[in-house]
Amino acid sequence: MAKHFSFSKFPPALIALLIQGCAFVMAAGLCWLLIQITLHFPDLLPLFFPSLGTLLIAQGIFAYFLSIRLKMAHWWRYIHLLFPLAIWAALALQIPTSYFLLGFILTGALFWSVFLTQVPFYPSKPEVWNAVSELLPGKQLRILEIGSGLGNFAIRMAQLRPESCVEGIEIAPLPWLISVIQSKFFASRVRFRLGNYEKVDFANYDLIFAYLSPAAMPELWEKALIEMDGESLLISHEFPVPGIAESQKIRFSSDQRQCFVYQMGQYRPT
Structure with a gap:
């Protein structure tokens, strides 16, 4: 057929x-x-x-x-x-047509990820960074922010958890460049990479933080379920995994957005 x-x-x-x-x-x-x-x-x-x-x-x-x-x-x-x-x-x-060329170059550099991954540019807020830090256990962790944008979450997480190794990966060139410049300005130890998180092995990290889009969540969940360790966490800001009950939610006072926390060990077959 x-x-x-x-x-x-x-x-x-x-x-x-x-x-x-x-x-x-x-x-x-x-x-x-x-x-x-x-x-x-x-x-x-x-x-x-x-x-x-x-x-x-x-x-x-x-x-x-x-x-x-x-x-x-x-x-x-x-x-x-x-x-x-x-x-x-x-x-x-x-x-003048030169204005359109300039606008195309700037928007392409900023929103290139929309074409490749259906993930628009979504910056998170400081209260999100602080809440995620408070949720984590007090030990050295390997933290990865996927779709790291301007790098604010990763840089702040490195400040709040100096004992941990924090990384960010971003597919759009302009946000990635800004995040690298920011890390140099703040003398941050965060390592920012230009690339697609789909090519990263999630098994190397204790926490994956994502602020993507509903379109990206099913494939992200499939990848996390295959690669992530049972003790590791997947945290998605605002967008839950369709059809999967989260381990817990983090709510915020400023708006209705939430963080959806998934303790990967709960979803392993027994």
């Missing part, structure tokens, strides 16, 4: 490109239909004759509904809807 084809295995940016391409074809077809109407009914020419604005508005609407049909994350829907209109506005305002 043939396997069911699914777009879920493709990077979201690639799916988005496909959606915009299909939406453009559909919008162009709609404009062609409007032109045919005006040819047969000349009196309707002022009302139905398409323009560039018509094309781009239709493209955004088609892309919006296609993204829903392909079950993209909700924020992608509004990106699809507004992207063609943003192009229209840029053309109308005659914004």
